[in-house]
Amino acid sequence: MFQLLHKDKSSKARLGRLTTAHGVIDTPVFMPVGTQGTVKALSNSELKDAGAEIILGNAYHLYLRPGLDIIGKAGGLHKFMGWDRPILTDSGGYQVFSLAKLRKLTDNGAEFASHIDGSRHILTPERVIDIQQALGSDIMMTFDECVHYPAAKDYVEQSLRLTTGWARRSKEHLEKSDAESRQLLFGIVQGSTYPDLRKRAVKELLDIGFDGYAIGGVSVGEPRDLLYETAGYTAALLPEDKPRYLMGVGMPQDILEAIALGCDMFDCVVPTRNGRNGQAFTLNGDIQLRNAAYKEDFTAIDDTCGCYTCRTHTRSYIRHLFNTEELLGLRLVSLHNIHFYVKLIELSRKAIADGRFASFKDEFRTKYNKENL
């Protein structure tokens, strides 16, 4: 299912290959976020052209809208949204604890009111597996409590007991419900910024045994060095022969740091969310296209970029689109940013293969930050 292909000489970065029901994914990999069954503002064909190998969906959102009944009748999420490459579905734990109004949290599960219409729902770890089976995603995530930063240690410890218990029930439920499933199940390591709790979480999850391991509870408000630190020691605890998914990270430099620490999979809303606000990423730093500085800038966002946006349009034109609130502006920058993220990871893979990832990462950071100052 996961093959470790190569280890970088200069860092803990690794090349791998993850086989799923809808195709093979080369790791490290960036996964664009398609929360509601669509990567915001982009079409499937644009995502494919940008080189996206796998996208994310969200169990919480899709369970509420359009609902499992409709997606089930469509033949699963792939058919519903017309996407034939792999999909990873997030369990919705993060959304239940951040977006919905939580009513009651017990060992059994979470009772909450929908952020859309206030309707009451109960999610249990078993139910979340059922939901993801109905969605038919290639990679399912266990239901967990994502603790924000900062959090008191005793709270985290208590939360971890819940998350680990839920992880065990998820695995058991999956084994009972469908032994033939080709859907993979990843466990999520929580434990906030406490190394001993992270260590305990890893041990307990390894005892249960999953197809891959996610590092959750990061990028939730902690300073950047603490993110790297947590990702670093947690990744080091995880088995070599399983994929490691660092959830919700991050800015381009964060992803490169995490690759160097041995993480394989990444998702983040930044390329599309920031794209919709006019922020475009380039190897020379990011630029805010709304700025007056680009009024008469008739160059592409990045002259060296091969995406549709950069092949077709100038900064001046895109600024005009944002200025006049034209939808094409959001599209063009979102598309460029996804392309940028995917290509950055492709370049990373090349650097790992060449045994020079550490210097690749440092050169990127120097160039990127210099222009941003």
Add this chain to the structure above:
Amino acid sequence: MFQLLHKDKSSKARLGRLTTAHGVIDTPVFMPVGTQGTVKALSNSELKDAGAEIILGNAYHLYLRPGLDIIGKAGGLHKFMGWDRPILTDSGGYQVFSLAKLRKLTDNGAEFASHIDGSRHILTPERVIDIQQALGSDIMMTFDECVHYPAAKDYVEQSLRLTTGWARRSKEHLEKSDAESRQLLFGIVQGSTYPDLRKRAVKELLDIGFDGYAIGGVSVGEPRDLLYETAGYTAALLPEDKPRYLMGVGMPQDILEAIALGCDMFDCVVPTRNGRNGQAFTLNGDIQLRNAAYKEDFTAIDDTCGCYTCRTHTRSYIRHLFNTEELLGLRLVSLHNIHFYVKLIELSRKAIADGRFASFKDEFRTKYNKENL
């Protein structure tokens, strides 16, 4: 410049070919509206894939934003927006009299306050030619007063004197300013719903002499039969060897009626504006994709349609996108609708070539309206 290629046996429909600086256009033709230098929600490559031969820009809007300075420095509107096929620019007369706050109207021109920031501007017929020359559109329109319906005859008569005077000055200014121009200039026939005034307008414009003639002041609130009547008798007054552009029309059946009356060129915001509201056009009538009826409808908008939307997505999925306010929904339906309009005109050209346009039009109307009931 314009070749009349073929006349239908069953109606006044005609096939023609219009040669412009950026390519040849087959008529009848539908021109998607790109008011601010972008056809709302769509990319240039999507427009080309849909078969759009020419698009519209708007002198009023582009003059205000981004301004001629920027478009001039970009090398004209084509280069600014990255579109290499023909562009027709509307003079902005309609916008000055509908969108802006008009301050003063004289024989010389119109003084108005921008709808964006209230800034004061004066447009004269000469200035509007200058603007369109800076934009570098393939087809320019004269500055006119577009009278709404209903309008008292003496008001229309007085307005017509203004419009005709402005048309004459536009032509004279163009001849003085750039004899080598490859930009075409169309005159606009006004006269509201008064046949004698339309007749006088045509006569006066023909005396001046233009590359093509537009029928303006239609689709401004009059009943549908009065639109057809006005388009019919005005088209009949126009010379055979010049293209006839019916401005701002319209719904699919309106365009087919107008083709049967001898009109050649059409523009309308309906396919994109209605598309952004979830209304999709098909040969079997239009459908409102927000409707609950499509909740579990896993067919394409139109199974016989070859557009990206219909090849990739179901009604159920598109309804979900509108329901969750995802931008892809607007995109997909706008794209389908532009494709529908362009293909409907292509089918019309085929029917004209075969001498059966009248029955083609009637069959379309019967099928389209039946399903809409």
